[in-house]
Amino acid sequence: MTPRVELRDVGKQFAGVWVLRGVTLTVPPGAVLGLVGENGAGKSTLMNVLAGVHRPDAGTIRVDGADYAPRSPAEAAAAGIALVHQELNLFPNLSVGENLFLDRLPTKGAVPLRRVDRPRLRADAEEALAVVGLAVDPGRPVSGLSPGERQLVEVAKGLAAGARVLILDEPTTSLTRPEADRLFALVRQVRAAGKSVVYISHNLPDVLGLCDAVAVLRDGALVAHGPAGEFTEDRLITLMVGRQLDQVYPQRATGPTAEPLLELDRLTRPGAAPVSLTVHRGEVVGVAGLMGAGRTELARAVFGLDPVTAGDVRLGGELLAALTPAARIRKGLAFLTEDRRGDGLLMDAALTDEVSLAALPRHGPWLRPGRLRQAVAAAAIRVNLSQGRLDERTARTLSGGNQQKAVLAKWLLAGPRVLILDEPTRGVDVGARAEIYRTINELVKAGLGVLLISSEVEELLGMRDRILVMAGGAVRAEFRRPEFDREAILRAALAGRAA
Amino acid sequence: MTAGAGVGEPRNSRTGDLARRLVRSEALPLAFAAAWVGAVAVVEPAVLTRRNLENVGLAALPLLLAAVGQLFVLVVGGIDLSTAAVAGAASVAAGLVMREVPNAAVGVGAVLAVGLGVGLFHGLAVAGLRMPAFLVTLATSSAVAGGAVWATRSQKLAGLPEGFLSLGWQGDLFGVRSSVWVAAAVVVVAHLVLARTVFGRQLYAVGLNAATARVSGVPVGRRIAAAFAVSGVCAAVAGLMLAARQKAAAADLWRADVLLDVLGAAVIGGASLRGGRGTVLGVVVGVAVIALIGNTLTLLDLDSWHVTMAKGGLIFLAAGLDILRTRGDRR
Numbered sequence: 001m002t003p004r005v006e007l008r009d010v011g012k013q014f015a016g017v018w019v020l021r022g023v024t025l026t027v028p029p030g031a032v033l034g035l036v037g038e039n040g041a042g043k044s045t046l047m048n049v050l051a052g053v054h055r056p057d058a059g060t061i062r063v064d065g066a067d068y069a070p071r072s073p074a075e076a077a078a079a080g081i082a083l084v085h086q087e088l089n090l091f092p093n094l095s096v097g098e099n100l101f102l103d104r105l106p107t108k109g110a111v112p113l114r115r116v117d118r119p120r121l122r123a124d125a126e127e128a129l130a131v132v133g134l135a136v137d138p139g140r141p142v143s144g145l146s147p148g149e150r151q152l153v154e155v156a157k158g159l160a161a162g163a164r165v166l167i168l169d170e171p172t173t174s175l176t177r178p179e180a181d182r183l184f185a186l187v188r189q190v191r192a193a194g195k196s197v198v199y200i201s202h203n204l205p206d207v208l209g210l211c212d213a214v215a216v217l218r219d220g221a222l223v224a225h226g227p228a229g230e231f232t233e234d235r236l237i238t239l240m241v242g243r244q245l246d247q248v249y250p251q252r253a254t255g256p257t258a259e260p261l262l263e264l265d266r267l268t269r270p271g272a273a274p275v276s277l278t279v280h281r282g283e284v285v286g287v288a289g290l291m292g293a294g295r296t297e298l299a300r301a302v303f304g305l306d307p308v309t310a311g312d313v314r315l316g317g318e319l320l321a322a323l324t325p326a327a328r329i330r331k332g333l334a335f336l337t338e339d340r341r342g343d344g345l346l347m348d349a350a351l352t353d354e355v356s357l358a359a360l361p362r363h364g365p366w367l368r369p370g371r372l373r374q375a376v377a378a379a380a381i382r383v384n385l386s387q388g389r390l391d392e393r394t395a396r397t398l399s400g401g402n403q404q405k406a407v408l409a410k411w412l413l414a415g416p417r418v419l420i421l422d423e424p425t426r427g428v429d430v431g432a433r434a435e436i437y438r439t440i441n442e443l444v445k446a447g448l449g450v451l452l453i454s455s456e457v458e459e460l461l462g463m464r465d466r467i468l469v470m471a472g473g474a475v476r477a478e479f480r481r482p483e484f485d486r487e488a489i490l491r492a493a494l495a496g497r498a499a
Numbered sequence: 500m501t502a503g504a505g506v507g508e509p510r511n512s513r514t515g516d517l518a519r520r521l522v523r524s525e526a527l528p529l530a531f532a533a534a535w536v537g538a539v540a541v542v543e544p545a546v547l548t549r550r551n552l553e554n555v556g557l558a559a560l561p562l563l564l565a566a567v568g569q570l571f572v573l574v575v576g577g578i579d580l581s582t583a584a585v586a587g588a589a590s591v592a593a594g595l596v597m598r599e600v601p602n603a604a605v606g607v608g609a610v611l612a613v614g615l616g617v618g619l620f621h622g623l624a625v626a627g628l629r630m631p632a633f634l635v636t637l638a639t640s641s642a643v644a645g646g647a648v649w650a651t652r653s654q655k656l657a658g659l660p661e662g663f664l665s666l667g668w669q670g671d672l673f674g675v676r677s678s679v680w681v682a683a684a685v686v687v688v689a690h691l692v693l694a695r696t697v698f699g700r701q702l703y704a705v706g707l708n709a710a711t712a713r714v715s716g717v718p719v720g721r722r723i724a725a726a727f728a729v730s731g732v733c734a735a736v737a738g739l740m741l742a743a744r745q746k747a748a749a750a751d752l753w754r755a756d757v758l759l760d761v762l763g764a765a766v767i768g769g770a771s772l773r774g775g776r777g778t779v780l781g782v783v784v785g786v787a788v789i790a791l792i793g794n795t796l797t798l799l800d801l802d803s804w805h806v807t808m809a810k811g812g813l814i815f816l817a818a819g820l821d822i823l824r825t826r827g828d829r830r
Contacts, residue, residue, distance in 0.1 A: 326716035335714060343710035357704055358715040364697030
């Protein structure tokens with residue numbers, strides 16, 4: 001039988017880095033394939049290639065035996081491939097019916113008076129919704145629907161467009177259990193109708209329960225592919241993780257002290273569980289977890305960027321509650337954010353201005369440009385950022401690694417006691433990575449405390465003194481040095497999902 | 500996908516850098532203005548007489564003040580459309596209080612109070628309530644101008660105290676007019692604040708990326724509010740000057756279309772409506788360009804609508820230059 005989808009040696013690179021390599025995979029008609037892997041393993045990239053968002057840089061794809069090389073999501077949709085995104089792609093202000101048929105609204109009348117054929121739209125929409133068993137009025141705006149209902153609308157949209165392959169990317173993240181079960185029933189029904197489904201999820205019990213076959217991605221390559229019956233949850237975790245600690249992580253000679261620096265005492269964000277944790281002088285505390293586990297949100301709350309409803313943050317015993325970010329920086333807190341371009345850097349300022357920004361209040365009110373330039377140059381040397389004339393280049397002209405070093409230099413210049421690093425090596429090449437790790441070690445040696453948020457378990461294992469695992473907004477587990485076990489860490493991170 | 504977008508390709512082109520620096524500097528509009536005036540002088544030598552240049556310079560002083568104030572707001576990424584209304588209202592407030600207390604200091608106090616009050620109100624609405632600056636300043640513009648007309652029954656308020664006129668326009672100090680001193684002081688202070696203080700540096704940071712500025716410890720809301728306050732005060736002082744020059748306060752001292760001159764001068768001088776760019780020196784050059792274009796075309800016996808058309812075209816070109824300057828900068 002001709003496979004519905006056949007990927008052969010598919011590869012994809014971004015800026016010279018292969019994020020997907022030699023993926024060969026088939027999905028038969030009427031089958032559900034589960035796709036699992038750690039964050040950054042290449043799952044979403046692979047599906048974006050399949051759905052026409054990205055074009056592959058290597059390999060070929062065939063759909064029902066015919067060559068398939070979509071140049072846009074619209075072409076992919078026309079070929080019968082529908083992608084239901086992690087973040088839903090519906091327009092909340094439009095009605096359910098309009099969302100379902102947005103790209104081909106039925107019309108009536110001749111050109112000057114052409115208008116939407118409302119009765120037909122309603123009839124078509126009702127038919128499409130009946131397929132997924134969703135009993136809502138097609139005239140209702142999507143904003144009034146629950147997350148589960150929206151998910152079903154997305155599926156209905158794909159099916160109504162004549163999809164032969166339905167890709168679901170983390171569909172249950174925001175669903176309640178009954179809503180998820182309803183979705184699974186729908187997936188089985190779609191399969192029974194001879195269509196194929198690719199199901200991406202971190203929820204391994206769901207994957208094993210729902211899928212006919214499972215494929216495991218790691219570092220952009222396929223490491224296992226077979227019938228679901230051949231896998232257990234434990235084996236999947238081992239396959240997702242299993243690689244060696246490489247030489248990127250430099251040894252640290254010093255260990256943590258017993259002196260607490262940053263203390264969170266039942267710090268509570270709106271709608272999240274209280275979090276308590278302590279970072280000591282000279283300690284790197286890793287925070288593991290999946291995307292959406294609440295780690296970035298926690299860091300923002302600690303830094304005073306987002307509101308908290310209860311609990312305390314102390315720095316060196318001093319209460320930080322009610323202080324602005326500016327005041328917290330003065331007290332010695334620093335925050336390297338996960339989104340360099342969004343809120344980490346002034347992309348278009350001269351590097352001197354960018355790197356000195358957080359330390360400015362200590363150099364005021366009148367600026368002495370010469371002294372500032374010297375201070376910036378010194379900080380740049382500490383992070384090994386040697387990019388010529390810092391007062392002429394802008395961050396935009398730097399590589400990802402050097403951009404991150406610039407952010408690090410900015411915080412060093414502010415003279416912090418505790419550094420919160422949120423995904424400090426995302427989009428950073430291996431060489432710059434090692435230099436960032438080396439800088440972290442030097443800081444810790446000098447008595448700073450570091451809270452290291454990372455989605456890469458390897459990075460946490462390489463850099464940490466302790467690892468906390470967050471899931472669903474709360475700290476679920478803590479691992480101390482002798483008992484590090486990457487499988488246990490991943491299991492704890494996944495546990496929040498299954499709950 | 501972050502994987503692709505996160506890694507920027509380093510660009511390096513010397514000629515590109517040079518061209519970039521040229522279009523970014525204030526030298527370009529200055530050279531343009533000089534060439535233009537030189538060319539006109541061939542046909543009409545009266546342009547380069549001392550008397551003409553003095554007149555042009557003096558007439559442009561209120562515009563210079565308003566444009567410097569506008570620059571602060573543009574730097575933080577906002578816009579202030581209330582210039583003309585605030586200038587008129589400030590002069591009216593001064594005229595009214597000085598009817599009761601004929602004292603220049605009281606009049607100046609009223610001018611500053613109106614400018615600061617309206618400016619802070621703008622800042623509060625834009626920074627605190629996150630309302631769009633465009634709409635907020637347009638709305639207060641209408642309200643303030645209406646209020647000033649109502650308070651004066653749309654009459655001019657003549658008979659301003661001698662001290663006020665002297666301070667605002669023609670008083671003499673060391674052989675130079677008081678209005679020149681005032682404008683020079685504002686320009687120098689504004690330049691020092693923007694170029695040489697932490698406060699100024701933070702204003703640029705807010706305009707370039709408010710989210711980054713906030714994470715980096717810049718009190719973003721207060722900086723935005725301060726920028727609008729500066730703009731309000733500058734517009735009010737421009738109103739004081741205009742009133743002193745024509746020896747009467749009035750709600751319509753300035754026609755609303757002076758706004759195009761204000762924004763045009765700032766943009767010609769290198770400010771960007773997208774925030775984070777512009778210098779006081781540039782604004783001075785921009786005001787000079789605007790003033791000289793108007794003056795030279797008038798001397799060439801062109802009608803006022805020709806002048807307006809030429810200015811419009813020029814500002815359009817400057818806006819194009821702004822795109823050229825920041826192209827590739829933004830996402």
